[in-house]
Amino acid sequence: xxxxxxxxxxKPAHMTSFGVVARVRRRLTEAAGHKVKVGHxxxxxxxxxxxxxxxxxxMTKKSGEFLKFDKVYEAVxxxxxxxxxxxPEGEITAVxxxxxxxxxxxAVLDGLxxxxxxxxxxxxxxxxxxxxxxxxxxxxxxxxxxxxxxEIYSIKLLIYSYPFVKIRVHVSSGTYIRVLAEEVGAxxxxxxxxxxxxxxxxxxxxxxxxxxxxxx
Numbered sequence: 001x002x003x004x005x006x007x008x009x010x011k012p013a014h015m016t017s018f019g020v021v022a023r024v025r026r027r028l029t030e031a032a033g034h035k036v037k038v039g040h041x042x043x044x045x046x047x048x049x050x051x052x053x054x055x056x057x058x059m060t061k062k063s064g065e066f067l068k069f070d071k072v073y074e075a076v077x078x079x080x081x082x083x084x085x086x087x088p089e090g091e092i093t094a095v096x097x098x099x100x101x102x103x104x105x106x107a108v109l110d111g112l113x114x115x116x117x118x119x120x121x122x123x124x125x126x127x128x129x130x131x132x133x134x135x136x137x138x139x140x141x142x143x144x145x146x147x148x149x150x151e152i153y154s155i156k157l158l159i160y161s162y163p164f165v166k167i168r169v170h171v172s173s174g175t176y177i178r179v180l181a182e183e184v185g186a187x188x189x190x191x192x193x194x195x196x197x198x199x200x201x202x203x204x205x206x207x208x209x210x211x212x213x214x215x216x
Contacts, residue, residue, distance in 0.1 A: 003028065003036050004057035008210035011052040017043040020213055024054055027216045041066035042202070045178070047087050050199035051207040069203030070153065070172050076196035077165040077181040083193035086121050086178030095191025099162045108187045109155045109167065112180065117147040120176055150175040164195065 011020055017040050025038040039060045041053045050073075055063055080097060084090035151172040159166040165184070169177065178194045185192025200207045 003032055004059050005055070006059055007038075007054040007056060007216075008205060008207075009052045009054060009213055009216075010207055010210040011044050011049055012213065013047055013049050015213075016046050017052055020052055021054060023213055024056075024216055028056060039063055042071075042173070044199060045087060045197065047089055048197040048199065050197075051202050051205060051210055052199075053202055053205060066202070068173050069205075070170065071175070071199060071203075072168065072170050072201035073177050074158070074166065074168050074198045074200060075177050075181065075194055077167065077184055077192050078195040079163040079165060079185060079188065079190045079192050081163075081193060082182070082185065082191040086176075086182055087194050087197070090193075092193075093191075095185070096189065098190055100188045100190060102157075102160050104188065105160060105165065105184075106157060108184055109157060111187070112183060113152050113155055115149065115151045118150045118175060118179055119147040120174075121178055148174055152180070165192075168200075 007024065009020055009024070011017070021038050021040050025036060028036040028038060036056055037060050038054055038056045041055060041063050044050065044052055053066055055066070079100065080095060082093050082095055084093075152175065153170040153172070154168075156168045157165070158168055169180065171177075171180075177197055181192050181194035198207075
């Protein structure tokens with residue numbers, strides 16, 4: 001049994017990346033008869049689905065290489081409302097009932113392509129002084145998170161049926177699609193949040209080649 005592996009998982013919704021790692025580690029450990037080291041190469045939010053790359057055994061030493069890969073996502077952005085966390089799990093607030101034209105939407109999406117500095121959301125797994133930002137935020141503390149340089153290589157509008165906008169985005173490592181969705185809403189002056197998110201590619205790896213966690 002080869003324990004030094006790259007494992008492609010199609011993560012289900014409502015499960016943390018750490019939860020996926022724990023389940024795979026348990027199954028590999030049971031099969032091997034001894035503890036097997038398993039780690040992920042970049043988290044997905046609990047509400048998100050799609051490609052999660054795990055490394056086991058000696059392959060875990062290469063996690064840093066995978067973190068640098070660019071990514072492709074398909075996202076559904078909901079206009080007219082904002083979310084405290086930028087996704088469906090946060091408190092939702094109505095902002096505007098205005099319906100932007102498709103031309104206005106396309107202009108905003110086109111304007112977001114390129115190199116920019118993006119500030120990660122406070123509800124994220126980034127560590128601030130040794131603590132996860134989302135844990136500080138839940139305690140009512142607002143962590144100061146510096147902006148980071150990212151690049152949005154392309155944004156393709158797939159479907160626009162107000163209030164929902166489905167897009168496919170190709171981005172550099174470290175890009176938060178929740179923040180991108182909020183920026184769409186800010187530029188349209190309607191408010192917005194990321195209602196659905198699916199990661200389809202990481203570097204040269206594709207979710208089409210991934211397996212369900214129950215098939216490990």
